[in-house]
Amino acid sequence: MYKIVKREEMAHGTIILNEIxxxxxxxxxxxxxxxxxxANEYGERIPLTMAxxxxxxxxxxxxxxxxxxxxxxxxxxxxxxxxxxxxxPLGQPTHIEKKGTVVCVGxxxxxxxxxxxxxxxxxxxxxxxxxxxxxxxDYIIMKEQMQKVSHELRICTDDGSEGRHGFxxxxxxxxxxSEDVAEVVAIGPVPMMxxxxxxxxxxxxxxxxxxxxxxIDGTGMCGGCRVTIGxxxxxxxxxxxxxxxHQVDFDGLMRRLLAYKAEEEYSEKYSFExxx
Amino acid sequence: xxxxxxxxxxxxxERRAIPRQHMPEQAPEVRNKDFSEVTLGFGLLEAQYExxxxxxxxxxxxxxxxxxxxxxxxxxxxxxEGDLNGAINTVWDKxxxxxxxxxxxxxxxxxxxxxxxxxxxxxxxxxxxxxxMFIADWARDxxxxxxxxxxxxxxxxxxxxxxxxxxxxxxxxxxxKGHEVTIYEAFHRAGGVLLYGIPExxxxxxxxxxxxxxxxxxxxxxxxxxxxxxxxxxxxxxxxMGYDAVFIGVGAGLPNFLNIPGEDLNGVFSANEYxxxxxxxxxxxxxxxxxxxxxxxxxxxxxxxxxAMDAARTAVRLGAKKVTIVYxxxxxxxxxxxxxxxxxxxxxxxxxxxxxxLEFIGDANGKLVGINCEKMKLGEPDEGGRARPIPTGEHxxxxxxxxxxxxxxxxxxxxTKTTKxxxxxxxxxxxxxxxxxxxxxxxxxxxxxxxxxxxxxxLAMGMGRDAANSIDAYLxxxxx
Numbered sequence: 001m002y003k004i005v006k007r008e009e010m011a012h013g014t015i016i017l018n019e020i021x022x023x024x025x026x027x028x029x030x031x032x033x034x035x036x037x038x039a040n041e042y043g044e045r046i047p048l049t050m051a052x053x054x055x056x057x058x059x060x061x062x063x064x065x066x067x068x069x070x071x072x073x074x075x076x077x078x079x080x081x082x083x084x085x086x087x088x089p090l091g092q093p094t095h096i097e098k099k100g101t102v103v104c105v106g107x108x109x110x111x112x113x114x115x116x117x118x119x120x121x122x123x124x125x126x127x128x129x130x131x132x133x134x135x136x137x138d139y140i141i142m143k144e145q146m147q148k149v150s151h152e153l154r155i156c157t158d159d160g161s162e163g164r165h166g167f168x169x170x171x172x173x174x175x176x177x178s179e180d181v182a183e184v185v186a187i188g189p190v191p192m193m194x195x196x197x198x199x200x201x202x203x204x205x206x207x208x209x210x211x212x213x214x215x216i217d218g219t220g221m222c223g224g225c226r227v228t229i230g231x232x233x234x235x236x237x238x239x240x241x242x243x244x245x246h247q248v249d250f251d252g253l254m255r256r257l258l259a260y261k262a263e264e265e266y267s268e269k270y271s272f273e274x275x276x
Numbered sequence: 277x278x279x280x281x282x283x284x285x286x287x288x289x290e291r292r293a294i295p296r297q298h299m300p301e302q303a304p305e306v307r308n309k310d311f312s313e314v315t316l317g318f319g320l321l322e323a324q325y326e327x328x329x330x331x332x333x334x335x336x337x338x339x340x341x342x343x344x345x346x347x348x349x350x351x352x353x354x355x356x357e358g359d360l361n362g363a364i365n366t367v368w369d370k371x372x373x374x375x376x377x378x379x380x381x382x383x384x385x386x387x388x389x390x391x392x393x394x395x396x397x398x399x400x401x402x403x404x405x406x407x408x409m410f411i412a413d414w415a416r417d418x419x420x421x422x423x424x425x426x427x428x429x430x431x432x433x434x435x436x437x438x439x440x441x442x443x444x445x446x447x448x449x450x451x452x453k454g455h456e457v458t459i460y461e462a463f464h465r466a467g468g469v470l471l472y473g474i475p476e477x478x479x480x481x482x483x484x485x486x487x488x489x490x491x492x493x494x495x496x497x498x499x500x501x502x503x504x505x506x507x508x509x510x511x512x513x514x515x516x517m518g519y520d521a522v523f524i525g526v527g528a529g530l531p532n533f534l535n536i537p538g539e540d541l542n543g544v545f546s547a548n549e550y551x552x553x554x555x556x557x558x559x560x561x562x563x564x565x566x567x568x569x570x571x572x573x574x575x576x577x578x579x580x581x582x583x584a585m586d587a588a589r590t591a592v593r594l595g596a597k598k599v600t601i602v603y604x605x606x607x608x609x610x611x612x613x614x615x616x617x618x619x620x621x622x623x624x625x626x627x628x629x630x631x632x633x634l635e636f637i638g639d640a641n642g643k644l645v646g647i648n649c650e651k652m653k654l655g656e657p658d659e660g661g662r663a664r665p666i667p668t669g670e671h672x673x674x675x676x677x678x679x680x681x682x683x684x685x686x687x688x689x690x691x692t693k694t695t696k697x698x699x700x701x702x703x704x705x706x707x708x709x710x711x712x713x714x715x716x717x718x719x720x721x722x723x724x725x726x727x728x729x730x731x732x733x734x735l736a737m738g739m740g741r742d743a744a745n746s747i748d749a750y751l752x753x754x755x756x
Binding site: 044073221222 | 501503507533540546564568641689
């Protein structure tokens with residue numbers, strides 16, 4: 001059992017942070033890697049990239065948005081409750097090196113995953129510019145933490161309630177126009193990563209994205225998480241989750257993410273009826 | 277069959293006249309709607325009549341035909357005599373998992389193929405597999421367990437990676453010799469392919485759980501959620517965690533794809549994914565269990581091995597209206613067990629032979645709607661001696677909303693890539709000594725599919741037993 005030692009709510013309770021006891025995973029985890037969690041005996045295996053790791057305390061932190069049945073179930077777990085299963089660290093760690101100026105772009109809960117990568121880029125001696133995007137100011141997460149690990153933090157909101165009134169791509173374009181950027185790391189909703197990659201391709205700036213396809217085992221066994229990268233089939237669980245954004249077939253990924261839409265809706269309805 | 281007289285009172289002549297006793301099975305039209313086991317098992321008298329068909333050869337071919345060398349005539353005669361306790365112990369002497377082997381071993385190409393009784397015209401071999409299942413189920417149902425006196429703890433520690441048939445065998449054997457054994461399993465439940473791969477209707481999962489419980493009673497520790505190569509690696513096990521020996525039995529879990537256009541469409545699965553969802557994650561009981569599966573109305577299975585049959589029969593049970601096995605060779609060339617093809621046909625699975633997929637076709641939403649195929653014909657034999665299928669140029673379109681690719685698996689590089697000094701063959705399988713299971717890395721043994729490629733449960737168990745003997749000798753001071 002993997003006990004929750006800390007729980008926080010963000011963005012009007014739509015985004016949840018769990019710090020979980022998992023000493024074996026914490027010992028090995030590196031920025032960019034993910035874990036798979038199961039809430040209870042009936043639960044499905046949910047992959048989530050780690051937002052933080054405390055090697056001394058032996059804990060890992062996940063931050064997720066409540067979007068479906070399983071994340072709703074996760075959100076009911078309180079401090080002292082446990083996840084039935086947590087396995088990891090899975091996937092390849094982010095490739096971190098000193099390159100010059102690195103722009104880290106986060107959207108939605110992607111910012112949570114982006115944080116440890118931003119920190120690693122910062123600690124490696126890069127000049128780090130962070131761009132964080134959200135619907136409105138209430139949905140901006142990890143602002144202080146991102147500030148601490150970047151030289152510059154820029155905020156974009158869809159409604160202009162904080163920072164730039166507009167998309168992260170507009171902010172990024174300004175930076176790409178005005179300075180030499182060695183790498184862009186973009187993590188967030190698939191459309192955001194798609195448009196960031198499209199933009200950086202025009203400027204020939206290497207771009208890393210982190211993908212979140214549907215998967216079961218996380219070890220290469222099921223092939224459910226296959227994504228098309230430069231025309232080749234790759235498994236996000238073992239070859240990724242990070243890939244060259246200029247090579248990713250984002251439309252294919254979006255399609256595959258919707259594979260179980262009907263089943264998910266049915267399942268949520270079923271659990272709602274069970275509770276009633 | 278009239279079982280009024282117990283088989284042991286029959287004369288030799290009468291024994292020889294007994295026809296092969298048919299395994300009672302659920303009716304196809306009943307079983308194709310649920311996941312409970314197809315085979316129901318022999319009753320005692322039935323089993324005794326079947327066992328009495330054995331003519332007790334002096335030099336029994338069946339024992340040589342068994343990959344682990346079970347003394348088959350002995351356990352059959354013990355069944356006839358009613359010494360069931362003796363019979364199960366004879367079996368346990370050579371195999372740790374008789375309930376599993378009785379169900380999933382390909383007996384028709386092993387012990388039963390060489391059975392002398394079956395060599396006579398019009399006669400069928402003794403149903404050895406069915407009897408192994410009978411005696412193992414009897415032991416489980418009556419609570420008879422494999423009581424062995426465990427010697428005092430040796431203080432030696434062994435890590436077993438993977439909880440499938442090879443790992444279970446190694447762990448059990450070494451625990452019985454007084455060594456401290458820990459199994460590391462990547463999934464959240466132990467059992468490996470017995471759990472995620474073989475469906476409930478062929479091997480009930482409570483049998484697997486029971487076997488795992490037996491291991492725990494022997495003192496074996498089972499640690500789930502541990503991906504060796506990620507959570508911990510082999511060198512750490514040996515150098516930092518103080519294990520004296522490591523056995524690698526991680527299977528060959530990487531699904532092969534066809535590498536044809538449209539493979540990323542929704543509705544195209546690997547058999548591994550489809551079966552893991554249905555079996556391990558219990559998607560057949562969705563939405564009680566949270567993991568969904570696309571049920572499919574019109575299902576095409578690509579490939580014709582045992583796994584393909586499992587996938588096809590699972591699709592039938594999940595409510596598909598039509599399930600078709602699409603195979604580029606012929607029925608005779610299918611690597612599947614005959615009984616599996618027979619069961620699949622009984623349940624309404626259709627077969628399309630000499631048909632090879634060229635391209636998956638999707639609709640505007642990226643959902644599979646069909647497969648473009650090419651008709652094949654048989655040509656010259658290939659290196660393996662099987663006639664090679666060659667394209668005819670004639671195309672055929674198959675309507676389907678679900679396609680399951682079942683064309684085999686390869687070695688997963690996750691563990692082998694992170695382990696130093698471990699020699700692999702050109703397919704990525706670990707090179708291990710055929711007799712001992714020793715790898716090129718000191719203190720590390722391997723067995724099962726990670727060394728063989730895709731093979732059988734019983735071969736994995738046989739290798740596990742050999743490796744356990746070699747590990748025991750090494751822990752007792754024998755040189756590497």
